[in-house]
Amino acid sequence: MGQNSLPDEVQKDVTALVTRALAEDVGSGDVTAKLIAVDATAVGYVVARESAVFCGRPWFDEVFRQIDPRVEIAWDVEDGASIRADGRLCVLRGPARSILTGERTGLNFLQTLSGTATVVRRFVERIRGTQARIVDTRKTLPGLRSAQKHAVSAGGGDNHRFGLYDGILIKENHVVAAGGIKEAIRAARALNAGVPLMCEAENLSEVQAALEERVDLLLLDDFPTHILAKAVNMGRDFRRYNRGDSVLEASGGISLNNVRSIADTGVDRISIGGLTKHVQAVDLSMRLLAPGAALPDINAALRIALR
Template sequence: MIPAPNAADVADCVRRALAEDIGSGDVTARLVPAAQTSVAHVISREDAVICGRPWVDEVFRQLDPAIVITWHVGEGERVRADQRLYTLRGPARPLLSGERPALNFLQTLSGTATSVRRYVDAIAGTGCRIADTRKTLPGLRNAQKYAVLCGGGINHRIGLYDGILIKENHVAAAGGIRAAIANARALDAGVPLMTEAEDFDQVRAALDADVDLLLVDDFTLPQIREAVQLTRAHRARGGRTVIEYSGGATLESVREIAECGVDRIAIGAITKHVRAVDLSMRFESDE
């Protein structure tokens, strides 16, 4: 089951999207008589994984609760080109005003979910998972994290507040990885402790500290396999550390990385390089 997105966050995103698009009022929609009603159908012009229904629903709820939305596909469902996604019935003016904001949410989040699903499919059967990063579109962090789940991936930390991730600059500032880990432990922050490793001295330091997550950064395939062996030996002794690869995996390389035995692979591109799905809304006279 895909957990529902935070309703307050969805509502806030939609309010901001409508404010930036409609501003003081949709003057073009006033060309249509106020009492006119219409029916509109939204289709996908390409194969995709659909994500963003709560945002679409909220767009039209905020514009006019009288609008009725009938969905023909489920959240996270694969669709084909020219497949109908949902039908709208209601007052024509708010239907026209909501067209672009609703499609913007749906095409962007579906693009994210579709990208994730490609990576998930590429490593099917390996036992590895695809994880996201904080490389998200500004203001859409929670929405894109939700889209990752719809695409079959898993979430890394949401932000800087729900996990400690020690990276090279933290190591340099602290005077070494062991000092950085010790400082993190002393915080007693009650959040997962994660650390990147750029060499095997850092791998061993992270395992000695039994961090929650070890990220091997830009390792070669033989190095990844060795780090996996060390991590599995650590877990066999009662350790809890999960091992993740990060550092530019592509669709072409992700499977061979997964086959090295890592538990997860972080892919910044699934949210950073997202390409919106091509969608179209078609109006017709009221039935």
């Protein structure tokens, strides 16, 4: 499935999210757009002002589908493409009022999701050559979870559980409330919830206990690198001698400066909340062409590099 082909449940969320965003921005109507003649047509294009990883086509398309299906959009890029500064991303043709009304909402989706995809790609490139995978968390902008998780995938990362319903993740407060890590794991398993059973460990004793309980995923939280390496070796030994198959995931305090050393310990996954909660939007603009003006040459400044 391509980056611009979404599962049905995500597409439904795209539609609902765009509806809310347009209600927020357009409200009872775009007063400024009424300056333009109702029958005026326009040609415009979206341009990148900085290098980035592009993401957000389905949301941008949906903005103009809801505003005015007569607006035609011809894309030069797909989600997951690397783009250069001054690169053309798409061309729009249609009623001028409609293009102007959808401009900001459409760009808001593109700049936010491209920002997430760009950060993810930096982490993915930093650990290239290791076995580790970069993974997101539930630390997303409220209402934008499915969109940001799509952006993580576009950037080359993997998705963790979507919410509280599709995976059990036992954390320190659950352990305290249950009376211990093994007690918490056994209580979770007794639920027969039919979802992955994951558990966080904060020290090597908890690592051993969780491995013995054969959790599906063991989250190694805020471990110094030398302790993390010991935990990974414990996991390898348990797999070798007990046929365990717990996935080992590092988390906590991870940055571009230390992610490579963490990956080099041999962990399977590295989860980073900052991928989706610390968003720096990519600088994008929309420009309408003056009568008789030519579109910028896409090949002059744009490089499409699909994953």
